[in-house]
Amino acid sequence: MANAIISMKDVNKWFGKFHVLRNINLEVAQGERIVICGPSGSGKSTLIRCINRLEEHQNGSIVVEGTEITNDIRHVEAIRRDVGMVFQHFNLFPHLTVLENLTLGPIWVLKTPKAEAEARAMKYLERVRIAEQALKFPGQLSGGQQQRVAIARSLCMDPKVMLFDEPTSALDPEMVKEVLDVMVRLAEDTGMTMLVVTHEMGFARKVADRVIFMDQGEIIEQNTPDAFFDHPQNDRTKLFLSQIIH
Amino acid sequence: MSATTNVASQTQAPITWSGASVLHWLRTQLFSSPLNTLLTILSVWLLFAFVPGLVDWFLLNATVSATSAQECRKVTGACWSVIVEKHRLILFGVYPYEEQWRPLLAMLLMLGVIILSGVRRFWNFSLLLFWAIALVGAAVLMWGGVFGLTYVENSRWGGLPLTLMLSTFGIAFAFPLGIVLALGRRSNMPAIKTICIVYIELIRGVPLISLLFMSAVMLPLFLPEGLTIDKLLRAQVAIILFAAAYMAETIRGGLQAIPKGQFEGADSLGLTYWQQMRLIVLPQALKIVIPPLVGLFIALFKDTSLVVIIGIYDLTQAAKAALVDQAWRGFSIEIYVFISAIYFVFCYSMSKYSQSLEKRLATEHQR
Numbered sequence: 157m158a159n160a161i162i163s164m165k166d167v168n169k170w171f172g173k174f175h176v177l178r179n180i181n182l183e184v185a186q187g188e189r190i191v192i193c194g195p196s197g198s199g200k201s202t203l204i205r206c207i208n209r210l211e212e213h214q215n216g217s218i219v220v221e222g223t224e225i226t227n228d229i230r231h232v233e234a235i236r237r238d239v240g241m242v243f244q245h246f247n248l249f250p251h252l253t254v255l256e257n258l259t260l261g262p263i264w265v266l267k268t269p270k271a272e273a274e275a276r277a278m279k280y281l282e283r284v285r286i287a288e289q290a291l292k293f294p295g296q297l298s299g300g301q302q303q304r305v306a307i308a309r310s311l312c313m314d315p316k317v318m319l320f321d322e323p324t325s326a327l328d329p330e331m332v333k334e335v336l337d338v339m340v341r342l343a344e345d346t347g348m349t350m351l352v353v354t355h356e357m358g359f360a361r362k363v364a365d366r367v368i369f370m371d372q373g374e375i376i377e378q379n380t381p382d383a384f385f386d387h388p389q390n391d392r393t394k395l396f397l398s399q400i401i402h
Numbered sequence: 403m404s405a406t407t408n409v410a411s412q413t414q415a416p417i418t419w420s421g422a423s424v425l426h427w428l429r430t431q432l433f434s435s436p437l438n439t440l441l442t443i444l445s446v447w448l449l450f451a452f453v454p455g456l457v458d459w460f461l462l463n464a465t466v467s468a469t470s471a472q473e474c475r476k477v478t479g480a481c482w483s484v485i486v487e488k489h490r491l492i493l494f495g496v497y498p499y500e501e502q503w504r505p506l507l508a509m510l511l512m513l514g515v516i517i518l519s520g521v522r523r524f525w526n527f528s529l530l531l532f533w534a535i536a537l538v539g540a541a542v543l544m545w546g547g548v549f550g551l552t553y554v555e556n557s558r559w560g561g562l563p564l565t566l567m568l569s570t571f572g573i574a575f576a577f578p579l580g581i582v583l584a585l586g587r588r589s590n591m592p593a594i595k596t597i598c599i600v601y602i603e604l605i606r607g608v609p610l611i612s613l614l615f616m617s618a619v620m621l622p623l624f625l626p627e628g629l630t631i632d633k634l635l636r637a638q639v640a641i642i643l644f645a646a647a648y649m650a651e652t653i654r655g656g657l658q659a660i661p662k663g664q665f666e667g668a669d670s671l672g673l674t675y676w677q678q679m680r681l682i683v684l685p686q687a688l689k690i691v692i693p694p695l696v697g698l699f700i701a702l703f704k705d706t707s708l709v710v711i712i713g714i715y716d717l718t719q720a721a722k723a724a725l726v727d728q729a730w731r732g733f734s735i736e737i738y739v740f741i742s743a744i745y746f747v748f749c750y751s752m753s754k755y756s757q758s759l760e761k762r763l764a765t766e767h768q769r
Contacts, residue, residue: 239670
C-alpha cells in the first residue's frame with residue numbers, strides 16, 4: 157500500500173520463550189479505522205503497543221509515518237508525539253487536575269504556551285462532553301468520565317494516529333456507551349486513523365473500515381465488517397464469532 | 403458518582419456532658435472488661451506514684467533565682483539556675499562571648515528559610531534564591547572577616563547553630579543525591595546501576611561514626627602533601643554521603659509503588675525520561691514516602707551529635723562541656739533535660755510538619 161501511515165513487515169516478538177507475535181504483516185492507510193479482535197493472549201494489545209514502542213519487537217520492521225522504530229530514542233519520541241494511546245485502565249495522573257492532565261503534553265512536549273494549551277484542552281473537554289469537570293482530580297470522576305478525559309488528553313497532542321487498547325473493558329456497562337459514543341464521533345467528525353483493540357462488535361460494525369482477527373500471535377483473517385461478521389472464511393474465526401455476541 | 407467525602411468537614415452534634423454520660427463513658431472506656439479494669443487501676447497507680455514527684459521536682463520545688471551552686475544545692479527540686487548560668491555555653495559552645503549575636507542571627511536566618519520552605523506559596527524558583535541568600539548570610543556571619551566582623555575560625559563554632567547547620571546542609575544535599583541514587587539504581591544502564599548499588603550497600607554497611615572517623619583521620623593520609631580540607635567540611639560531607647544512601651532506598655521504595663501504567667501514560671505522551679520523573683513519577687513517589695523520609699530527617703538531626711568523635715562541638719558536646727565546671731557539679735540532669743527539650747522541639751516540629759504536609763497533599767486526590 158503506498159503511503160501507508162503504519163507499515164509492519166514480518167514483525168516477530170517473544171516474551172522470553174513465548175512467541176507472542178508471529179510474522180505480522182500489516183499496512184494501515186491514513187484515515188483508516190481498524191478494529192482488532194481475538195481471544196485473550198492472542199497478541200492484539202502487544203501488537204498495538206509495539207507501534208508506539210511500549211513493547212519492543214525483536215524481528216522485522218515497523219515504520220510509522222516514514223520513521224522506522226529502532227532503539228534510537230529520538231525517533232521513538234518523535235513517533236510518540238504523533239501517536240496517541242488510550243489505555244484500558246486510563247492511566248491518568250492522579251496528582252494533577254483534569255486540565256493539568258491535558259495540558260501537560262502540549263506544554264512540555266510540544267512547547268505550546270500555557271494559555272493556548274489550556275484553550276485547546278477546554279475545547280477537547282467540551283468535545284468529549286466533560287468540560288465542567290476540568291478542575292477536578294481523576295480520583296473524583298467515574299470510570300467513563302476518566303476514560304473520556306484520557307481520550308481528550310491524547311487528542312490534545314494532535315496525533316495522526318490513535319491507538320485504543322481495550323478502552324471499554326474496565327468500565328461498567330452503563331459507561332461503555334458514553335465512551336463508545338465519543339469514539340464514534342471521533343471517527344465520524346475527524347479523519348483520524350484509529351486502531352482499536354476491543355470486544356465491542358457493535359462499534360466495529362458501525363465505524364470500522366477493516367476488522368482484523370488475531371489468534372496465537374498471527375493475523376488469521378481481515379475483512380470489511382460486513383464480510384467479516386456475516387461471511388467468515390477461516391475456521392478459527394468462525395469458532396471465535398460463534399462464542400461472542402456480534 | 404463523584405462523591406467527595408472530606409472527613410474534616412463532617413460536622414458533629416455538640417457534646418453535652420451530664421453525670422449519667424460521664425459514668426457511662428467511664429464504664430465503657432475504662433472499666434469495660436476485667437483486663438481493662440486491671441490496666442486502668444495499674445495506670446492510675448503509676449500516675450499517682452510518679453507524677454506528683456515529677457511535678458514537685460520540675461516545678462514546685464525548683465528554682466531559677468538561685469545565684470550560686472551552693473544555694474542551688476539547698477533546694478530539693480530542680481535547679482534551673484544552672485541553665486540560666488550556662489545557657490550561652492550550651493547553646494553557642496566556645497564561640498567568642500561578645501560575638502555570640504552572630505551565630506544567633508545565623509541560626510535565625512537558617513530557621514527562617516527552613517520555615518519559608520514549608521509554606522507552599524513559596525514553592526518556586528525564588529525559594530532557591532532565598533536559600534542562597536540565607537546560606538551565604540549565615541556563612542558570612544559565622545566566619546566574619548568581612549564588613550568589620552572579626553574572623554572566627556570554624557574550630558570555635560559549636561552548640562546549636564552547628565547542629566542546625568550540619569543537619570540543614572546535610573538534609574539539603576543528601577535529599578537530591580538520594581533521589582539521583584534511587585533513580586540510578588533502577589536504571590537500565592548497567593554501569594550506573596552498579597555504581598549506585600555499590601555506593602548504597604557500602605555506605606549502609608558502616609556506621610556513621612566510622613565514616614566520620616575515616617573522614618577526619620584517614621582521608622588526610624590520602625590527600626597530596628600540603629592539601630588540607632577543612633575538618634568541618636569533611637564531617638559535613640560524611641554526613642551528607644551517609645544520609646543519601648538511606649534516603650535513596652526509601653525513595654526507591656516509593657518509586658516501586660508507582661504503577662507501570664503511570665510510566666506508560668507518560669511515555670505515550672512523548673515525555674522524556676527526566677520530564678516523566680520530574681512531573682509524574684517523583685511527585686507521586688515522594689508523597690508516598692513522606693513518613694519514612696521525615697523519619698530519616700529526624701534521625702539525621704540527632705545523628706549529628708556523633709561529630710563529637712572527631713572533636714567538633716555540637717549541642718550535646720557543648721552541654722557536656724558545661725558540666726565540666728566544678729562549681730556547678732552535680733546538675734547534669736537539668737542540663738540534659740534542657741538539651742533533650744531542644745532536640746524534642748526540633749524533631750517534633752519536623753514530625754508535625756510532615757503530618758500536615760501529608761494531609762494537605764492527600765486532599766488533592768481523594769479516591
